[in-house]
Amino acid sequence: QVQLVESGGGLVKPGGSLRLSCAASGFTFSDYYMSWIRQAPGKGLEWVSYISSSGSTIYYADSVKGRFTISRDNAKNSLYLQMNSLRAEDTAVYYCARDFGMAAHDYWGQGTLVTVSS
Amino acid sequence: QSALTQPASVSGSPGQSITISCTGTSSDVGGYNYVSWYQQHPGKAPKLMIYEVSNRPSGVPDRFSGSKSGNTASLTISGLQAEDEADYYCSSYTSSSTPVFGTGTKVTVL
Numbered sequence: 001q002v003q004l005v006e007s008g009g010g011l012v013k014p015g016g017s018l019r020l021s022c023a024a025s026g027f028t029f030s031d032y033y034m035s036w037i038r039q040a041p042g043k044g045l046e047w048v049s050y051i052s053s054s055g056s057t058i059y060y061a062d063s064v065k066g067r068f069t070i071s072r073d074n075a076k077n078s079l080y081l082q083m084n085s086l087r088a089e090d091t092a093v094y095y096c097a098r099d100f101g102m103a104a105h106d107y108w109g110q111g112t113l114v115t116v117s118s
Numbered sequence: 119q120s121a122l123t124q125p126a127s128v129s130g131s132p133g134q135s136i137t138i139s140c141t142g143t144s145s146d147v148g149g150y151n152y153v154s155w156y157q158q159h160p161g162k163a164p165k166l167m168i169y170e171v172s173n174r175p176s177g178v179p180d181r182f183s184g185s186k187s188g189n190t191a192s193l194t195i196s197g198l199q200a201e202d203e204a205d206y207y208c209s210s211y212t213s214s215s216t217p218v219f220g221t222g223t224k225v226t227v228l
Contacts, residue, residue, distance in 0.1 A: 035217075037219075044121065044207060044219060044220070044221055044222040045156070045158075045164065045207050045209075045219040045222070046219065047209075047216065047217045047218065047219060050216070050217075059214075059215060059216050061119075061216070062119075095163055095164075100166065100169060101152070101169055101170060102150070102152040102170075102211045103152045103153075103154060103209055103210060103211035103212075103216075103217035104152070104154040104166060104169040104170070104209070105154075105156075105164075105166060105209075106166045106169075106175060108163035108164055108165075109163065110163055111163060
């Protein structure tokens with residue numbers, strides 16, 4: 001069965017960095033676009049970034065552009081999100097999700113909490 | 119890209135039907151048949167309920183249906199059940215080649 005397991009979340013100070021990972025299993029990872037989506041405490045969903053199956057196409061939300069970098073390693077069935085210059089407003093649960101068609105996500109991980117606070 | 123507009127809350131009694139709206143613009147909802155809907159229970163990851171406006175993934179009850187008219191998409195839940203109480207989010211593809219989510223709707227089963 002499809003599984004997505006995020007890791008790497010935690011407490012970081014403003015201006016700090018963190019790298020999230022998402023381990024995928026149960027499907028041919030290299031066939032799918034993948035996304036990161038976040039949810040601030042008590043708030044709605046916000047799309048963060050997506051990467052094409054080969055890694056050649058990448059998009060970011062304006063709120064993270066220039067600070068976050070998405071990447072993938074198809075040999076390791078893994079998706080990553082490097083987050084730099086973190087701000088308090090980046091505090092959220094970060095989900096990795098498998099893309100399904102256009103702007104749909106059919107499988108989600110359990111999420112990893114990132115807290116940016118001094 | 120601004121979030122799509124959803125009502126903050128919708129409620130209904132068991133067995134009733136409710137409809138959640140999702141309003142965007144011609145650059146997102148109105149311009150593409152790529153609207154999806156997600157159900158999220160507290161503390162859980164979202165679950166895909168509808169994709170491409172009106173298609174249900176395998177395993178989603180046919181009580182859930184989607185439609186679109188102009189810049190507004192809708193999710194209808196027929197025969198409301200207690201387990202349908204959750205937050206619901208719409209999402210649409212946009213002219214920026216990126217997705218945008220709705221503001222979210224809390225569904226309460228009375």
